[in-house]
Amino acid sequence: MVVVMKKEAKENQITKVLNKIDSLGLKAHLSRGKIRTIVGVMGDNSAVDTNCFESLDGVERVVPLLGPFKLASRDFKKENTVFSIDGSQIGGNKIIIMAGPCAIENREQIVETALAVKKAGAVALRGGAFKPRTSPYSFQGLGEEGLKLMAEARDMAGMAAVTEVTAPEQVALVAQYADVLQIGARNMQNFALLNAVGESHKPVLLKRGMSSTIEEFLNAAEYILSHNNPRVILCERGIRTFETYTRNTLDINAIPVLKSLTHLPVVVDPSHGTGKREYVAAVSKAAIAAGADGLIIEVHPDPEVALSDGAQSLRPHEFEELMKELKPIAEAVGRTL
Amino acid sequence: MVVVMKKEAKENQITKVLNKIDSLGLKAHLSRGKIRTIVGVMGDNSAVDTNCFESLDGVERVVPLLGPFKLASRDFKKENTVFSIDGSQIGGNKIIIMAGPCAIENREQIVETALAVKKAGAVALRGGAFKPRTSPYSFQGLGEEGLKLMAEARDMAGMAAVTEVTAPEQVALVAQYADVLQIGARNMQNFALLNAVGESHKPVLLKRGMSSTIEEFLNAAEYILSHNNPRVILCERGIRTFETYTRNTLDINAIPVLKSLTHLPVVVDPSHGTGKREYVAAVSKAAIAAGADGLIIEVHPDPEVALSDGAQSLRPHEFEELMKELKPIAEAVGRTL
Amino acid sequence: MVVVMKKEAKENQITKVLNKIDSLGLKAHLSRGKIRTIVGVMGDNSAVDTNCFESLDGVERVVPLLGPFKLASRDFKKENTVFSIDGSQIGGNKIIIMAGPCAIENREQIVETALAVKKAGAVALRGGAFKPRTSPYSFQGLGEEGLKLMAEARDMAGMAAVTEVTAPEQVALVAQYADVLQIGARNMQNFALLNAVGESHKPVLLKRGMSSTIEEFLNAAEYILSHNNPRVILCERGIRTFETYTRNTLDINAIPVLKSLTHLPVVVDPSHGTGKREYVAAVSKAAIAAGADGLIIEVHPDPEVALSDGAQSLRPHEFEELMKELKPIAEAVGRTL
Amino acid sequence: MVVVMKKEAKENQITKVLNKIDSLGLKAHLSRGKIRTIVGVMGDNSAVDTNCFESLDGVERVVPLLGPFKLASRDFKKENTVFSIDGSQIGGNKIIIMAGPCAIENREQIVETALAVKKAGAVALRGGAFKPRTSPYSFQGLGEEGLKLMAEARDMAGMAAVTEVTAPEQVALVAQYADVLQIGARNMQNFALLNAVGESHKPVLLKRGMSSTIEEFLNAAEYILSHNNPRVILCERGIRTFETYTRNTLDINAIPVLKSLTHLPVVVDPSHGTGKREYVAAVSKAAIAAGADGLIIEVHPDPEVALSDGAQSLRPHEFEELMKELKPIAEAVGRTL
Structure with a gap:
């Protein structure tokens, strides 16, 4: 999951995102650009709702990376189910x-x-x-x-x-x-x-x-x-x-x-x-x-x-x-x- | 409901449509054009599935006129439900x-x-x-x-x-x-x-x-x-x-x-x-x-x-x-x- | 722009992404997770097509952050055009x-x-x-x-x-x-x-x-x-x-x-x-x-x-x-x- | 083309539809049902806009039958264009x-x-x-x-x-x-x-x-x-x-x-x-x-x-x-x- 902050996001809003990631037992990777900050959410976040972050002030959007499905995924099981x-x-x-x-x-x-x-x-x-x-x-x-x-x-x-x-x-x-x-x-x-x-x-x-x-x-x-x-x-x-x-x-x-x-x-x-x-x-x-x-x-x-x-x-x-x-x-x- | 016959519809296919209408207790109004024939289905056909006619050979399409909903309709009850x-x-x-x-x-x-x-x-x-x-x-x-x-x-x-x-x-x-x-x-x-x-x-x-x-x-x-x-x-x-x-x-x-x-x-x-x-x-x-x-x-x-x-x-x-x-x-x- | 690498992306594929970013005069921010790597593209990339990165092997998807429109944007001009x-x-x-x-x-x-x-x-x-x-x-x-x-x-x-x-x-x-x-x-x-x-x-x-x-x-x-x-x-x-x-x-x-x-x-x-x-x-x-x-x-x-x-x-x-x-x-x- | 009148359509509204059909050099087939009236428009109406009829009061909808395309149609030319x-x-x-x-x-x-x-x-x-x-x-x-x-x-x-x-x-x-x-x-x-x-x-x-x-x-x-x-x-x-x-x-x-x-x-x-x-x-x-x-x-x-x-x-x-x-x-x- 990648959390994209708004251009005008304030420092305390970024901190809230980091705290939320921490509270979920996940790790944050912070990228501060000239224009905006991006926070990568590392770890298995397949059960985490993007909404957890979308509802925070200063967040522009959240990009889910792992589909929340797991057992259905080829990553979970490579060979065809027969x-x-x-x-x-x-x-x-x-x-x-x-x-x-x-x-x-x-x-x-x-x-x-x-x-x-x-x-x-x-x-x-x-x-x-x-x-x-x-x-x-x-x-x-x-x-x-x-x-x-x-x-x-x-x-x-x-x-x-x-x-x-x-x-x-x-x-x-x-x-x-x-x-x-x-x-x-x-x-x-x-x-x-x-x-x-x-x-x-x-x-x-x-x-x-x-x-x-x-x-x-x-x-x-x-x-x-x-x-x-x-x-x-x-x-x-x-x-x-x-x-x-x-x-x-x-x-x-x-x-x-x-x-x-x-x-x-x-x-x-x-x-x-x-x-x-x-x-x-x-x-x-x-x-x-x-x-x-x-x-x-x-x-x-x-x-x-x-x-x-x-x-x-x-x-x-x-x-x-x-x-x-x-x-x-x-x-x-x-x-x- | 209006049943529109294909251009190349044969006489016996039109007859099948008329018989089906009859069997449903409804009345048919036949319009024979130069190019194709149209059959109006008259009477209360709100419970009749368009599929009854679509599945007949020679039928191009069926146009439903009354929505099948009845109790929900303003035709059924003019004044607002409060x-x-x-x-x-x-x-x-x-x-x-x-x-x-x-x-x-x-x-x-x-x-x-x-x-x-x-x-x-x-x-x-x-x-x-x-x-x-x-x-x-x-x-x-x-x-x-x-x-x-x-x-x-x-x-x-x-x-x-x-x-x-x-x-x-x-x-x-x-x-x-x-x-x-x-x-x-x-x-x-x-x-x-x-x-x-x-x-x-x-x-x-x-x-x-x-x-x-x-x-x-x-x-x-x-x-x-x-x-x-x-x-x-x-x-x-x-x-x-x-x-x-x-x-x-x-x-x-x-x-x-x-x-x-x-x-x-x-x-x-x-x-x-x-x-x-x-x-x-x-x-x-x-x-x-x-x-x-x-x-x-x-x-x-x-x-x-x-x-x-x-x-x-x-x-x-x-x-x-x-x-x-x-x-x-x-x-x-x-x-x- | 955020470039999300596939789980199975190889090191040389990541390098290609970094080189491409460099060749465009932009800066990369690399986040290596346990499962996958994410690359933030920093700098004004409004004129850069996401396709530049989507076409690279090992890339799963590219998330554009700035709309490519600029003159039309409120960021460019705060007050209403009258x-x-x-x-x-x-x-x-x-x-x-x-x-x-x-x-x-x-x-x-x-x-x-x-x-x-x-x-x-x-x-x-x-x-x-x-x-x-x-x-x-x-x-x-x-x-x-x-x-x-x-x-x-x-x-x-x-x-x-x-x-x-x-x-x-x-x-x-x-x-x-x-x-x-x-x-x-x-x-x-x-x-x-x-x-x-x-x-x-x-x-x-x-x-x-x-x-x-x-x-x-x-x-x-x-x-x-x-x-x-x-x-x-x-x-x-x-x-x-x-x-x-x-x-x-x-x-x-x-x-x-x-x-x-x-x-x-x-x-x-x-x-x-x-x-x-x-x-x-x-x-x-x-x-x-x-x-x-x-x-x-x-x-x-x-x-x-x-x-x-x-x-x-x-x-x-x-x-x-x-x-x-x-x-x-x-x-x-x-x-x- | 079939013109479907509203349930509450008045006689003079039906007459207007018939007159419009006549003015276009086409023929009308009138079907009066218990609930509503349907007018079939007979003749080659491929160049007639459904809007001609939709804009008339008392009309519920108009069902086009012939696509307006003609030269492109299989009816016009049976064999494949090669x-x-x-x-x-x-x-x-x-x-x-x-x-x-x-x-x-x-x-x-x-x-x-x-x-x-x-x-x-x-x-x-x-x-x-x-x-x-x-x-x-x-x-x-x-x-x-x-x-x-x-x-x-x-x-x-x-x-x-x-x-x-x-x-x-x-x-x-x-x-x-x-x-x-x-x-x-x-x-x-x-x-x-x-x-x-x-x-x-x-x-x-x-x-x-x-x-x-x-x-x-x-x-x-x-x-x-x-x-x-x-x-x-x-x-x-x-x-x-x-x-x-x-x-x-x-x-x-x-x-x-x-x-x-x-x-x-x-x-x-x-x-x-x-x-x-x-x-x-x-x-x-x-x-x-x-x-x-x-x-x-x-x-x-x-x-x-x-x-x-x-x-x-x-x-x-x-x-x-x-x-x-x-x-x-x-x-x-x-x-x-």
Whole structure:
């Protein structure tokens, strides 16, 4: 952390900064320039809030150097985190595909989808039973009934199941049925929920908030990791920008950035990232070319009657075709699908 | 809702749209142009998801006309919602000021602040006992101990108390101590929490999410209102933009927009809206001039030692001075303070 | 400027940084921490690009401390810049109102508007003769014919005239007719144009680009000032954000921020800032309450037939009413209108 | 275009809308619902401003259906536009790589770079002689001297040259030396400049403005095309978002979106899109996988002494390596490099 004093900062204001650093058990390095003074804060200050210094008079700004995240960092752990989801390794050489409907609607829909995506090469089934919706009047998911249908479909197809959990008190229930707990974008900073899934010790797929920085994203992961739950998958799913032609703007830069900052696996959701079926294939290929460890894709047997997100869902035959197109891209970056 | 067909849409695709409208109990108005066809969806479609149509082939886009929010709308209720918080009316002619520290730190701090802001004219004390923090290693608040201190300070000063609740299972506890439950920006779309505070029937101060549109904000309010809890205060607290000089960009436009779209009271948080003490006064005046019904301002007896948000907290004497400056502005817009 | 080295930076990489600092005639202050090394760059480095250091191996990031702008800075000149536009002082105690149509359409329109806004208290007439339009097929303004009509209307009403210039080769022509040259938001970083208006020595109204930071805005002003043209008015006119309900998001924070960073006058354009007539009054009041030195407002005798921006133009009687409402706000902040 | 009336719109307000449509030579389709009335505007309204209707009383909003761009549209021309740049076809099956330094600094630098990138497979040399810079005190390029050096280097290497033009009066000069005229992001809506390069009939590489929508981007291209200059290359170079970890956010979605909306070739600038050398390779691969027709990449023989953009410039050997990595990606999407 570097504390930059204002030009007109007084001697006693500098002293206050030095005292504060001392009181935190850290060391100060003072650089007095002709125009202003800069104070380097030395030692492990990863848990120190920049605000400790910003609130002092005479301070112009504070530049944090270590992200406060620690367990999530590549500095903490150099090699990639690789773990198994129902027998498939995520974070390793193989690219993992998760696919399924936005919402579980009925037995036929989820079973048909599971069998189709498994056949095409997906290793995990996605599907929501608890759906966070902008309006209280929209379909909110089938709840536990949906979880049961998902588990049945998963077992029939022989794959893993990923599903969203939206409140701390749901975690135990969802964990009974799911192999991976998903935290949705809107809940990325729902810290009570992050703590709860951390405690569950289930693998977690954490979606980036739609206006969260990469640093906030890694701090959210840190919440989960700090409960001694190391199995976290990061999911880039598009951010909110001024561009409205697509539902979100998929942040392709985030893939190499995350891969360099953290050891955790990184997957991409091209369905939410674009919001439109016709762009899912192009962006899926881009994600793998950029180094993603996997994809999570919405597939629905009949998107035209889907209760949610139909516009961005692939049909099973489109998904199958996409899987074929992804294969040479995976190989071009030295990986398998 | 207007469904715009693609230029190349086929007759059977148009028929599918008409059938879908019919199946929802709504009426279609077909306009066939030389270039494309437009289908107006008539009837109350406020609970119909645009996705129902977007997912149909041949549809280019769907334009929603009625916001899905209904109870929150001025169309539903023309006159301002006015209700009492511990004897002070919010939403009426008088502008309501809430003030206090970001976090409750200890008995002295909260009592001293309460007495000072009450004396200067605040009608409610703010202060957090459960603090959502970006990093798991930052101070997370005193929890129930903090609530007790807040209640004691409030009683000593003779005012109302506003405090944040961060998880559904906390609601009952917090409701014992607080007069107004605050939903923080990060939880604006934590629907389980919105449902829980809706059920509590306590007044709720709902902060706008930092990247939430006005429409999403009103839909979040709708969640609370739909539980038959009409006492919701909307709080504009700045949005996230590309500008980083200030912590957030206070959306001043949102004040007249919200006042025209909804009957609910609208308050402004200039502390988070700017993030810097020296800009709080200017933006507070602007908010009142623009028509806000109140302000919620961070005040700390000694911001330099504050455990959070010190940089944006006013000192008691600065707050007192601000209150004096706000008075003529309130009068200039025909209101009292 | 502070150069932060990577954790793994090698000794020879640090040496390269020190050598670079030396070669620029500046001094280095080295702070070696346990984890990483920080190098303060001392001396006047306002003209040094951060990129000089960012491109060096082993450098993690470079934190600029002095904005590169110098002549525009309050550090350079403490007191407000005040200058006269056709007899009215801008930047002083009096708040200056500029008003008129988006585009000059014909003699009747511009004369009628000039007389009406002058009568209501405006001191300058605005109106575009060269209109930058998103589509090449939209009305592009009357050109020189428009400038002549504007000058005639201005003379009849006895006020100043502000009009946009869109290319360097237009500057001489526009300067013949206008009292203030306006640089539009899309041209804020059209440096050839900034240089040309700098050379003209006419007063300049510089609009903030719709996605420009405050620092870029002040650097754009610096271009003009660096040609020894000190008469620059800064205009906040709304920035582009994710919120689409209003045309732009007026950045109210920018007013106190600019007033603290620079000595130049700051005005606000509530018409572009909101894009909707019904919100112009609220935001105009807010701007004055926040400390703006003036407003520039679109007024059209018949917005329903306006060739551009009709939706955000006030009618003359609405403008007159607004002027009455602004008066007590101006007085509440100790100013006159 | 669809005109949506307010709920409370009066009969005479609807009549005004109908009359306006009639006066524009278009046809109206009226849909009267229980709650509100919708008016479809039929006929070719691509040159009609939505503002014509937004400014009418009683109108809630206007939904444009046809983008105002016409010549740029796939509807206008189904097959890809393919043209030759110094013998290489752009827009066809082969992916075109342009590479070179941000700024031309001296003879050695530009010649060395040209030879290196040509050898590695680039078909065009990039390099700036007129540099738009945020601060007036930064290096602004060598001007005509730079153009001469660029032309010399290009001729020695046997390739095409792409360079930026920043003002209308420079176009003739730059066109003498360059094979492709580049319009920088800051000038995307500098319409005088767009008109000037349109008139030049040289191929144009048009960069997307950092906060321009895809629709504005295509309208900017339309300005050039409307001067009967069909050789326009669109360049996605990252947009400005809240994320500051990377210099810009490369909008990968824009690639398939542009390829579907327009027949013009689309290239990507991963150097500005990320701002950091270490992420250029990943994003280059992603761009090709997503369907880009080419890349424009910054390469500098010694980025550590570059006068601008060193942090995002590859060294020649890094570029050479990248070219090898891109080859299998190009093949995986059925193209050649």
